[in-house]
Amino acid sequence: MEQFSRDTDYIMVAGPTASGKSALAIDLAQAFDGVVINADSMQIYRDLAIVTACPDEDERGQAPHCLYNVLDGAEACSVGKWLSLVTDEVAAVRARGKLPILCGGTALYLNAAQHGMSEIPAVPEAIHHAVIAEHQEKGGAWMLGQLALCDPSIAVRLTAGDSQRITRALEVYRHTGRPLSEWQNDAPKGALSGRAFNFFIAPEREHLYQRINQRFDLMWDAGALDEVAALIARNLDPKLPIMKAVGVPQIANYLSGSMDKDAAIAEAQMQSRRYAKRQFTFFRNNFITNYLMNETYSERKNLEFFSKILFNG
C-alpha cells in the first residue's frame, strides 16, 4: 500500500453517504494542517444543510471548511462549474501553505478533480431547452436515431431511455458542429496538479444501512421539515438538482399530505440506501484508492491510525 507522505499535494476522502467522511476529513485537517474542501454536489447549495448532512457549526469549528452552502439552489451546479470552483479554492489553500483535503460523495466530481475533463464549449440555454423540448415531443428512440446520424460512436453506447445523455450529445453537436464523442477524445484538462492521496471508506453494507436509517430519523427531528418547507416555498423549477436531493421529494409529499410520516421516512431511507449502493459501485470500479477502510470512520478512529500513515512516508 502506498503511504501518505510529504510529497502528497492533496488528499481526497471518498465513500458512500453516512460512512464518516466528514469526521475523517476534519481529523486529517487537524493532523496535517489542512483545509476541508467540499466535493458533494448537494452540500454545495445553501438551502439544504440538514437534509444533505453538511458538516455543522461545531464540526466547521474544528477545522477550516470551504465550498459548503455557497450556491443558491435556484442555480444548477455541474461538474464543470464545481471543478473551476475547486481549482480556485485549492490554489487559495496552497497559497496559505495548507493542505487541500477534498471530501465528498460525488464520485464524478472527485474523478474530475483528479483526472480533469475534456474542454467542451458551453451550450447556450436556448439550444439546451430546444433539444429537451424536442425529446419530449419525439421520444427517446427518435432522438437516438438522430444522434446516430451525427455521432454514431456515442449513439451505440446509449439506450433509448437514457434521455440525459442523448440530449447532451445532441445539444453539443448542434451547438458546435462537432460530435460529443470527438470532444470527449480530447485530452482531459483541469485536473488538480500534484499527487493525490485517496481514502476510500467502504463500511460493511448492513451496518452502513443501519446508520443511514438512523441518520434520517435524526434529520427528521432536527429541522429537516422546516428546511424543505422553506425550499418549497421558493417555488423553484422542480427539475433543478436541489429538488431531487434524497429526502426532499419525500418530505415534500409528507408536508403536502400525500404521504404519511412512516411512508415518507421509509422511502427516503430507501432512496438513501440505494444512493449508497451506487456510490459503492462507482468508487469500487472507478476510483484510485490509496487507503481503504472497511469500517465507518468512527469505528476505525484511533491514535495509532494517523501515526501509521504519517511515519511510513
Added chain:
RNA sequence: GGCCCGAUGGCAGAGUGGUUAUGCAGCGGUUUGCAAAACCGUGGACAUCGGUUCAAUUCCGGUUCGGGCCU
C-alpha cells in the same frame, strides 16, 4: 361447531394441465458539464399431504393457516 372464500418469489399482484407475467425492493453494472441524476442487466415462487393424468402451481379430496358469515 357449521358454511363460504382465500393461500403464488422479501412485498404487491396476474395467470396457465406441458412453454413457469409484471411492478417494487434486493444484487450487479454503466457513468466526461443535471451525477443525492440518468440508464442497463439479474437470481428467486406457486402452503402441505394424497389422488386423477403421459404431465400438475393449474383439476379433485384431506390437512394446516388466514379472512368472512351463521348457531
